[in-house]
Amino acid sequence: MKVHNYRSKHYLNKNRTSFLCGVGTMPALFVLLFVLYCSFVVTGIAGAGSECDTLIVYYSRTGGCKEVADTLKKHIRADILEVTDTKDRSGSSGFFWAAFDSFFDRYTHIQPERFSFSAYSKIIFVSPLWYWKLSVPIRTLIHENRFDGKDLIFFTTGNIEVTKYAELGDDAPFIKRYLRDYLQNKCDTMKTFVQSSGGNITGYYHVATKERSVGDIQKDILKHTLNIQSEIQNHGKSFIQKQLWSDPIKDVLL
Numbered sequence: 428m429k430v431h432n433y434r435s436k437h438y439l440n441k442n443r444t445s446f447l448c449g450v451g452t453m454p455a456l457f458v459l460l461f462v463l464y465c466s467f468v469v470t471g472i473a474g475a476g477s478e479c480d481t482l483i484v485y486y487s488r489t490g491g492c493k494e495v496a497d498t499l500k501k502h503i504r505a506d507i508l509e510v511t512d513t514k515d516r517s518g519s520s521g522f523f524w525a526a527f528d529s530f531f532d533r534y535t536h537i538q539p540e541r542f543s544f545s546a547y548s549k550i551i552f553v554s555p556l557w558y559w560k561l562s563v564p565i566r567t568l569i570h571e572n573r574f575d576g577k578d579l580i581f582f583t584t585g586n587i588e589v590t591k592y593a594e595l596g597d598d599a600p601f602i603k604r605y606l607r608d609y610l611q612n613k614c615d616t617m618k619t620f621v622q623s624s625g626g627n628i629t630g631y632y633h634v635a636t637k638e639r640s641v642g643d644i645q646k647d648i649l650k651h652t653l654n655i656q657s658e659i660q661n662h663g664k665s666f667i668q669k670q671l672w673s674d675p676i677k678d679v680l681l
């Protein structure tokens with residue numbers, strides 16, 4: 428290796444000397460500076476591409492959240508991390524244990540076991556709702572890490588449009604008010620849980636999936652994605668609380 432470097436250096440020096448002698452020092456210097464400038468510009472752009480301060484983290488059991496994460500990735504300059512569960516969550520026994528673990532606030536073993544979030548100031552978590560909470564793998568990830576000072580945004584998918592209940596007034600039928608308050612309670616619990624990791628929750632988006640056409644679901648995913656994208660682009664470093672967050676149906680789940 429050493430011998431090879433020495434030889435190539437020697438070769439370059441030799442050729443550069445004869446090149447300088449042949450065409451004159453000034454034009455040669457000019458060409459050299461130009462080449463250096465070009466390589467600086469090219470590596471500068473490449474470097475900028477790899478320095479990404481946004482990360483999309485997702486878990487998906489049946490593909491819905493993967494679709495969300497893929498759409499986000501297409502429109503937002505971000506790295507992406509898939510979290511997987513070492514427990515088999517497929518089929519009806521997978522469903523049962525997912526419900527069980529979620530109901531009893533249990534954690535699981537996830538892959539990757541360790542991940543450094545230090546390079547990211549904004550993290551978008553994409554998770555299905557399991558028993559009105561973030562899924563067990565995403566809860567585990569949040570439980571096992573610190574997100575101090577980072578902007579966190581949440582994007583969930585679930586069977587129903589949870590946000591519509593928060594809009595109900597006190598004149599709504601008892602059963603609906605009960606569900607509204609029940610969801611609000613779940614929301615507060617999750618919010619406290621996330622905040623205990625040190626992160627600032629700056630946005631929450633949700634898409635309902637049950638009995639809806641693929642086209643309608645995709646439209647909603649894209650609409651929220653574009654909102655997140657424009658928030659990032661228009662406001663530079665921080666996510667701005669808007670969307671579900673700042674209007675009457677805010678704080679629905681988180």
Ligand SMILES: Cc1cc2nc3c(=O)[nH]c(=O)nc-3n(C[C@H](O)[C@H](O)[C@H](O)COP(=O)(O)O)c2cc1C
Pocket residue numbers: 486487488489490491492493522523525526527529554555556557558559560584585586587636
């Ligand atoms: C164990 C379990 C519990 C669930 N609980 C809820 C729930 O409380 N509310 C809801 O709207 N959907 C619930 N769902 C439905 C999922 O959130 C929904 O199907 C989601 O879109 C799945 O996302 P995925 O395809 O990325 O796994 C639950 C699903 C599972 C497996």
